[in-house]
Structure formats: C-alpha cells, structure tokens
Amino acid sequence: MAMPLFIYLHGFNSSPDSIKARQFQAAMTAAGRADDVLVPALSHWPAEAIAQTEALIRQHQGRDITLIGSSLGGYYSLWLGERYQVRAVLVNPAVRPYELLAEMLGQQSNLYTGEAYTLTEQHLQQMLAIDVPSLSQPQNYLLLTQTDDETLDYRQAVDKLTDSPMLIQQGGDHGFRQFEAMIPAILAFSEGRVELPEVPGLPSVDS
Template sequence: MHHILYLHGFLSSPASVKAQATREYFAQYYPDVQLHIPQISNSPAHVEQQLLTLIAQHPGLIENGLKAIGSSMGGYLSTYLIEKFGGKAVLVNPAVRPYELLQNYLGEHVNPYTNEGFTIVPSDIEVLKQLDTARLNNPKAYRVMLQTDDETLDYRQAEQKYAHSHLIVEQGGDHSFVDYSRHLPDIAEFLLNGIK
C-alpha cells in the first residue's frame, strides 16, 4: 500500500476540481494507493499541528519517504513537510512567500467551499514565516508545475526557488493550473516510480 498526501490551497478544500481529479485518477489507475486529502484548517496557526497529527495517525505516509501533491499554499506546506520528513512532492503553482500575500488578507473571510467563517490575524503571518524553507536539501525531490499567467502568485518566485528541481513552466494558464488532469500520469510516475 502506497500513501500520497494531497494538500489544497488557501480558501480551497478536498472538493476542489484538482483534488477531485486527483482522487478519481488514482482510484482508477492506482487502486492500491491510499490518497489522503485533508480539509486543511483555514487558520495558519493550526495547520502545522494538524498536518503533524495526520502523519502521526497515518505513519504509512512517511514510511518510505513522504509523497505529496500540493497546490498553491498546499505547495508551500508540502515543501515544509518534505524538508522535515524526506520524500518527494509535486507542486502546482506553489506559494513561495505566502506570508507576504496574506498581509492583504488580514481580517474576516468565508471559505467558499465549506462556508466556514474565520479571521486572519497578524500572528498568522508569523506562523507561516516559521514554516519557510529557505534552502532545499534535495531540489530533485520536487516536480514543480507553473503557469505564467497565474493571477494570484508570481510564478517567477517559484521558478527561482525551485530552479534546480524538475520544472515545468507553461505559457498562459492561470492559478488553478489549466488542464491539470493532463499531467496526472506524469505526477503518478514521479511520485511512485511506475509502481502500480
């Protein structure tokens, strides 16, 4: 049994289009892969403990190195976990400095998927900074998928940080990563080395 962790982005959920496409693909082509898609807390202050608890509850996730897929903020969190536990990750339009971006999100919000209300406070920015990974131990542990017309994040930040990783930079697209499903066979291959 192989385990893969999928981490969605900020203001998203396991019901997102990419998360569901990933679930369907692995269910069809890799039935012995257990895909974990947690609802990540909207509050950055709770995210690290939530993820560490999840891994403690499912030790199979890190048995042979963590395998993760992370979108946007989920890409930032996936990098933190890979640097902590080892393994490899596919990052889709990953956030590189979300603590800068969230400066513009201080205040009250509602998650459009869950309708949960929450508040981003200045201490959340500091919490995110603590999860930053200034240096990558093994850049080749990352497959990084970027689209240049991402309207939320500057793709060049990720292009620079992951310059020595497996980089895929597509012209156009948007933050959701247009045509993501087309990449799922390569994502599975990268994470599982062709093991079915």
C-alpha cells in the same frame, strides 16, 4: 510492496472539494487506488494545518509518501518535504504567502465550506515560522506552474526551485488549467521518475 501514498494539501480558503483534488481522487479511483490518496480538510491556521499533515505522515510511517501541494498547500509541502524527506509535487505554489496575504487581513470565508474566520497577523507569523530558506534535496520536488497565474508570480517558484525538475507552461491560470494531463507525471514522480508531458494549447517554457 505497498504503492506510494499521496497526501493532497489544498490551498488558501479551499477544501478537499477543490477541482484538482477531486480530479486526482477520481483518477486514482479509476485506477483502483482510491485508498492511496488522502485529502485532509486543512485548518485555516497554518500551525494546525501542518500538525494535521504531520499526524498523517507519522500514521503512515514506512510507506513511500508523495505530497501534492496546491498554492498555500505547496508552501506547506516545502516545509514538510524538508522535515520528513518525502517527495512533493508543487502546483502553482505560494512561495511567500506571508507577504501576499498581508493585504487580505480581516474577514475571510472558505470558498467551499462557507466557514467564516478572521485572517490575522498571527496567521502570517505562523506561515513565516515555516519558511524554507533553501532546499537540501531539490530533486525531491517537482514544480508544475503556469505563467498566467493571476494570483501568484510564477517566477518566485521558479527561482526557489531552480535546481528541481519543473514544467513551466505558457498561459493557464492559478487553478492550473488541464491539471488532469499532469496526473501521469505526478504518478511517475512518486516512483522516482521525471516524465513531463506536452499539453496542447499550453506550450512549455524553457526554465
């Protein structure tokens, strides 16, 4: 039987070279599972990013797929999870990015690639078009969030995923400190198990 396939979706102005993406790929490579991870370079256009990921899901139809979505990638993962009924691990996910990014319209540059583009109202409309009002299968989602996220209000994700398994850690940051410690939990979740670790220095918060 084929092992689960992971598709990692990076966040806003990020890339496959992001720290968490590289950490996850390194862990999977060390486990002899490098071929079980896909990390697409997502377009800054939300509709194109969704289409890119849908193509990968369809290409691997028949395999057990788990999405790992960071920040804006977490928002995408909610829509994709609902459409394709696949599991998704959401790492400090954006819940209403069309509101958050409304204050950042104008010139942007990808932090990793240097690609320059203009963030427009059309970007926000494409995000709003894939908003998920409610979750049909909340058990398909695992929320990993830290309370000191300087970019997003973690409580929005907690409220959105109130019926899903979650790990809320006191402290941390938007990049999700000590992400490597979460990888065993991500692997377990891809196989239908919820095994949430305790991380020294980042105590869990009751949800």
